Amino acid sequence: MRYELYYWPSTPGRGEFVRLALEEGAADYVDVARRKGGMDEMMQLLKGPRVAQPSYAPPFLKAGRQMIGQTANILLFLGARLGLAPASEAGRLWTHQIQLTIADLVDEIHDTHHPIASGLYYEDQKPEAQRRAADFCKNRMPAYLGYFEKILDRNPRGSNYLVGARITYADLSLFEIVAGLTYAFPHNIERQARRHPHLIALHDRVKERPRIAAYLASDRRLPYDQVGIFRHYPELDA
């Protein structure tokens, strides 16, 4: 099975959570919008008048004739196929629950620089962004990171992974959260790191996995930027 990933070609964004799973799972995949003519293919599947099950937005995945949208839903689908989720239904639901909480955090990270309208530029909502980012750094980031630290701490199979004794797609996504927050809020994440040793250790552990390390060193990994979810504006990282 060759998977087709559809996501904006210039930024890691939400597509990155899917890429990390495809890479760790050694899946055969193509990042469609990054190839010649790929953006047209993606827009056709998004906006074409005869697509029966269109996604609201990228990322979405094609697996044969099946199309699957929504980041966490794609991971639910891939987790079972790539050995990145527990075998039991209860384990899969718990992994998915963690992923959905990560998705909530991603939304809040996005809104630190776009608290008013995703259709406006950051420059058009700067004072509001400063208020929202200050609250995010003071209240929301510690609450979410503390939650994930707690999950790691209480895992009956040990604190190396979020669920059970093996890596899941949720661990890969949490790596991306720590990596992205370190880019976006270096000052604040440094202050948070000491209180979240399991979380930082998980980030470091994922980063060293052979397939992930090879991916991160390749040009398949896009750099963080100032147009995606994770952006570094020093004025928001007080």
Place this chain on the structure above:
Amino acid sequence: MRYELYYWPSTPGRGEFVRLALEEGAADYVDVARRKGGMDEMMQLLKGPRVAQPSYAPPFLKAGRQMIGQTANILLFLGARLGLAPASEAGRLWTHQIQLTIADLVDEIHDTHHPIASGLYYEDQKPEAQRRAADFCKNRMPAYLGYFEKILDRNPRGSNYLVGARITYADLSLFEIVAGLTYAFPHNIERQARRHPHLIALHDRVKERPRIAAYLASDRRLPYDQVGIFRHYPELDA
């Protein structure tokens, strides 16, 4: 199986999406936090130091010894058990994808009155709320409602339901979206209604289902208010 739903006892909020599925599915359930001592039970499961798989926030569901958090995840679990999701994996993923898009819309609805910080009062972020709500009514609400209208329009089994030829939990949730938006933004939803005939028809169809009609007439259905997701501030409904 007696299901235990845990959610804030005074507002429909995100718990309502779960209640509607439990009611339509004729499930045996208890709304724990609404009974005497129930809030303490809920807070114990949320904050207790020995809970192995705590949720980040309500709602969560107990089914025997299993605990499931995140609204869409609870519905994924219940859909299979209550006959409110297709039998095939592809159909279940498509239903879940729609539900996750509904969840994104719910987040955006919440942020119309809380664009800066969920921990602050509305009164502390009123100018920002007016900017965000104006963008929501002009751009985001039409985009989401247009998307759901399109899904209904393109359903190869007819436009009565979002997925296939039978009701799913996603239809129930979309009913709640239309009902809640009608409370929160009566002026704007009226302008939207004409452009979304399938969506309005779905709302009306769900409302008339015997179990849903009985539920809506009961005191199990909480009224909308000014503390939940859907709030009516005339100044936000320009």
